[in-house]
Every structure is written in structure tokens, then in C-alpha cells.
Amino acid sequence: MAATLKIGAREIGDHTPCYVIAEIGHNHQGSLDKARELFREAKLAGAHAVKLQKRHNRGLYTRAAYEKPYDNENSFGATYGEHREFLEFGRDEYAALQAYAKELGVDFFATAFDLASADFLESLNVPAYKIASGDLKSLPLLRHVASFGKPMIVSTGGALLEDVRRAYDAILPINPKLAILQCTAGYPAAFEELDLRVIATFREHFPEAVIGFSSHDNGIAMPVAAYMLGARIVEKHFTLNRAMKGTDHAFSLEPVGLRKLVRDLDRTFKAMGDGTKKLYESERAPIVKMGKSLVVARSLPSGHVLGPKDVVMKSPGGGIPPYELDKVIGCTTLKPLHEDDFLSFDVLSKPDAEFARS
Numbered sequence: 001m002a003a004t005l006k007i008g009a010r011e012i013g014d015h016t017p018c019y020v021i022a023e024i025g026h027n028h029q030g031s032l033d034k035a036r037e038l039f040r041e042a043k044l045a046g047a048h049a050v051k052l053q054k055r056h057n058r059g060l061y062t063r064a065a066y067e068k069p070y071d072n073e074n075s076f077g078a079t080y081g082e083h084r085e086f087l088e089f090g091r092d093e094y095a096a097l098q099a100y101a102k103e104l105g106v107d108f109f110a111t112a113f114d115l116a117s118a119d120f121l122e123s124l125n126v127p128a129y130k131i132a133s134g135d136l137k138s139l140p141l142l143r144h145v146a147s148f149g150k151p152m153i154v155s156t157g158g159a160l161l162e163d164v165r166r167a168y169d170a171i172l173p174i175n176p177k178l179a180i181l182q183c184t185a186g187y188p189a190a191f192e193e194l195d196l197r198v199i200a201t202f203r204e205h206f207p208e209a210v211i212g213f214s215s216h217d218n219g220i221a222m223p224v225a226a227y228m229l230g231a232r233i234v235e236k237h238f239t240l241n242r243a244m245k246g247t248d249h250a251f252s253l254e255p256v257g258l259r260k261l262v263r264d265l266d267r268t269f270k271a272m273g274d275g276t277k278k279l280y281e282s283e284r285a286p287i288v289k290m291g292k293s294l295v296v297a298r299s300l301p302s303g304h305v306l307g308p309k310d311v312v313m314k315s316p317g318g319g320i321p322p323y324e325l326d327k328v329i330g331c332t333t334l335k336p337l338h339e340d341d342f343l344s345f346d347v348l349s350k351p352d353a354e355f356a357r358s
Contacts, residue, residue, distance in 0.1 A: 003207060005179055006177075007049065010107070012210055013210065019234070020258075021050075021153075021233065021235040022042035023214075024050055025052065027238065027248055027252060029087065029245065032093050036100055037240060038238065038239075038240060041255040042106065046259060046262030049107035050106055050107070052097075054088075054111065054117040055088060055113040057084045058081075059114055067079050073245070094110075107127055108126070112131070115144055118141065129145050130235075131155065133155040134157075136159050139167070146174035149175055149177070150175075153179040154179065154181065155235075156180060156183050157185025165205070168209065179211070179212055179232075180210075185216070186216060196225055197229065199211055212226075213231040215236050216237070220264065223265060224268050227268050236261060238258055240254065240255070291316060293315075293319030293343070294324065294343045295319070295343060296311065296312075296338065296341045296343065299337065299338045300337045302333055304337075306329055306330065314340065320342070320345065331349060331351050333347060333348060
């Protein structure tokens, strides 16, 4: 049986629609109002969750990395540390966004990039945790977050199967609430590097985890393909405008794109069915119109024994179906028949005792 996961009130698994995460990251540009707008637009588009990124920047980066000059078109500060601090939300912003997400009815959580950020998020009682690809090998962080007992969604960009196995083995003994996302850590990722078949590989190798897809490609088609291969969570970067300042906007979806993605995933879930071939009421009239019946090829007298040249297939359907032809050949007509008359078993006599239809 395939694994399932519950985030907030939503069940995630093969029996439910795909769970869609709008990855906002820092596309809010440090603005609480802009973050609220992103939350609202994500909800309107049909996303089930919105996600930010949380870093304790002073503790996360080396002094050299923190103080490194950061002078480019996407910079919000003179140094990389200043840039990161400008974009970072604190407790007040997170509390305000939690309340707004609850009002909207959308799940809200974040990526924890370090131990302090994980503790910060846990103090807010977030419903789930995301672990970035860069931390797949950070076993102390994985085990620490696992100890909270909340659902964990782990990305796997830049990793080999043994790296994913190591993380899986580290988390599961502590916390069985795990999702693993196939991911390629290119920004954007080339289509030929998405390796969507890895989703099926993950389902085979990690049966106790829900498998998903973190999509860094440009477009909305690949998540649908990923869903068909077994991904039950899709994460997609989200922005209000792809031309905005910041490194993530260019490969993020705008509201119209996210809305189409959610629409297509919902349609795919419904279209999958249960594996049973069915005949729907909506098909009956078209199949009669397009189908064929056995009809008389030429006028025939009563008492005529039907041969192969006496019977043809013509539309519409609704009469004796063509697969019954062998049962019709050799029957005797019980009344005169005319060209294009539909054959029916009540105007034919049985050729022998084995002919069971009447």
C-alpha cells in the first residue's frame, strides 16, 4: 500500500488530489504586504500551501560569507549578510502571516535552514517543515527537525540515491511522517535534467515516504507528468511578477500560471480513474452513432439462408453488433427483408441447436 501523509487537515496520497505548494521563498522582497498578496494569490490559484524560507543568518554563514560584498542587480544590501537580513522575516511577520494563512484556509510553513530556524518555526507550531536540497546531508538538522514529530518534506537536488537513502534512514526511526521530492537544483533546471523517472525509483526504494516533485523548470507541464509517475506533492516557486528584483522570480510561476497548474493537476487526478474499464452514460449515444450494425446487403425473400454476401456492416449501431456475424451466417429469414434493413434475431431462424440467440 502506498504511503500517505497528513499536513494540517489535508490527506496526501494516491487517493487524493496532488498537494500543491507555492514556494514563495523571499519573493516577498522583505515586504509583509507583498507576502500577504502572494498568500492571497496562491490561495486564489488553488494552492494548498504557501511556504517561506527561514534562516538565522548570523549563525548560518561564515563571517567571510556574511560580510562578502554583494553588489548586483538583485542585491538588497551592500554585503551578502545585509542582503539576507533585509529579506528575513521575524516573529512579528511570521505571526501575522500565520493568522492570515488561517483566515485564507491555506497551509503555511517554511524551510528551516539551520537549527535555530527550526526551533523558531517550532515555537510557532508550524504544521510541517521543508528541508532544502542543500541540507539533505545535514543529518544533525534532519534528526533535530524529525524530533518535532511534524511532517517533513525533503528535497533531493544535487544528490545521488545513496544520499537520499542516508537521509531516509536517519529520519524514519524518529519520524515516519516523511515526503521525499525529486528535484534538480538548477535555477532554472533544464528539461533534460529533470529525471522524472526517478519518482518511480523513489516510490520503489522509499515505500514509507510520500514521493513528490520540486519543479525548478520553466513551465507547468512537467508537474503533470510527475504526477502521472507517482508524485503526490508538487512544489513550484511563485511570484507576482517574473520581472521583479530577485534571483528566484525569473523561474517562478505568476498567478495565472499557478492557477493553470493546479487546474491541470486536479483534472489529471480526476482523469486517472480507478483502473476499471467502464461504459459511461455519456458514451452511449456517440457509440451508437459511430458504431456499426449488421444489415441486409440486398433484398431477400422469406426462407433465404444467409450467406457472407447477404450481410454487411453499416452505421449506426444499435442492431446486431458485427462481432455476432458468425452466428448470423447460416440463419434462415422468417420474412422478406430489404436492402439496409437492420438484422435482428427475431426475424431469423436458428441454423442448428447450438445457436442460442433468438
